[in-house]
Amino acid sequence: MVGIRIADPYRYVTLASGREIGCYTLLVATGVAYRTLAVPGLDRLTDRGVYYGAAMTEASACEGKQVFVVGGANSAGQAALYFADYAKQVSILVRGESLEASMSSYLLQEIELRDNIAVQTQTEVVGCFGEENLERLCLRESSTGTERSVEASALFIFIGAAPKTQWLPETIARDQAGFVLTGSDVKAHGWSLDRDPFPLESSVPGIFVAGDVRAASIKRVACATGDGAVAVSLIHQYLRAVR
Numbered sequence: 001m002v003g004i005r006i007a008d009p010y011r012y013v014t015l016a017s018g019r020e021i022g023c024y025t026l027l028v029a030t031g032v033a034y035r036t037l038a039v040p041g042l043d044r045l046t047d048r049g050v051y052y053g054a055a056m057t058e059a060s061a062c063e064g065k066q067v068f069v070v071g072g073a074n075s076a077g078q079a080a081l082y083f084a085d086y087a088k089q090v091s092i093l094v095r096g097e098s099l100e101a102s103m104s105s106y107l108l109q110e111i112e113l114r115d116n117i118a119v120q121t122q123t124e125v126v127g128c129f130g131e132e133n134l135e136r137l138c139l140r141e142s143s144t145g146t147e148r149s150v151e152a153s154a155l156f157i158f159i160g161a162a163p164k165t166q167w168l169p170e171t172i173a174r175d176q177a178g179f180v181l182t183g184s185d186v187k188a189h190g191w192s193l194d195r196d197p198f199p200l201e202s203s204v205p206g207i208f209v210a211g212d213v214r215a216a217s218i219k220r221v222a223c224a225t226g227d228g229a230v231a232v233s234l235i236h237q238y239l240r241a242v243r
């Protein structure tokens with residue numbers, strides 16, 4: 001899908017071929033694009049010790065092991081605290097000089113209290129090594145240029161994600177990061193009808209949103225599938241009202 005055109009009561013989805021499909025209502029569930037780390041060896045070991053986001057299912061496999069978390073925002077801090085319950089040692093790797101500017105103070109305080117979490121500032125991953133699974137990382141300290149090889153069982157990467165919303169028209173309101181607003185959040189964004197918006201309805205009536213692309217959604221499979229199921233029910237209610 002490359003675009004949406006509104007001509008009440010119809011919504012037209014434009015396909016990459018240029019063809020349009022008309023409908024009364026549609027559900028946007030285009031997810032997010034995770035930013036990736038360009039490091040030699042990393043692609044080959046992704047999902048084999050290297051993970052984008054918090055792969056909670058991997059926690060038990062981290063029992064007694066060395067775990068690394070890349071990123072300085074709250075998601076990285078929350079993951080480090082979670083994996084610290086299982087791992088022997090969790091190292092948070094950040095390129096900047098400190099975490100203070102990017103992470104909430106409550107997380108910083110909790111991290112400070114944990115003996116098995118270390119914060120390594122001005123440090124980046126420059127190599128990933130392992131036969132079947134991740135075994136070692138090469139880390140570089142940016143202040144000195146010194147490189148060292150460390151044992152690593154898991155590397156969790158939290159360097160951000162961008163919603164796939166560039167193809168949506170301006171009339172579909174989004175938050176500052178580009179995630180689509182829904183429900184009561186759209187009332188201050190050009191909502192024109194007398195009725196309230198449905199919970200997963202965007203600022204354009206009849207266009208519903210589910211999953212990671214939705215502002216304030218929990219970026220997990222269970223949330224995305226739950227949204228999808230709820231959206232189907234809401235779409236039936238919407239269609240009963242407009243037809």
Ligand SMILES: Cc1cc2nc3c(=O)[nH]c(=O)nc-3n(C[C@H](O)[C@H](O)[C@H](O)COP(=O)(O)OP(=O)(O)OC[C@H]3O[C@@H](n4cnc5c(N)ncnc54)[C@H](O)[C@@H]3O)c2cc1C
Binds near residue numbers: 001002031164210
């Ligand atoms: C590496 C990794 C590990 C994860 N591990 C876990 C985990 O362990 N547990 C967990 O609960 N969650 C995990 N997540 C998060 C989980 O994958 C997402 O929350 C979930 O997939 C969101 O579902 P979604 O349907 O919103 O989006 P997606 O699953 O991203 O699906 C969006 C779909 O829309 C398609 N699309 C995008 N743009 C367009 C367009 N313009 N036209 C047509 N199609 C389009 C995409 O190709 C894609 O198929 C992980 C995510 C990543 C990246």
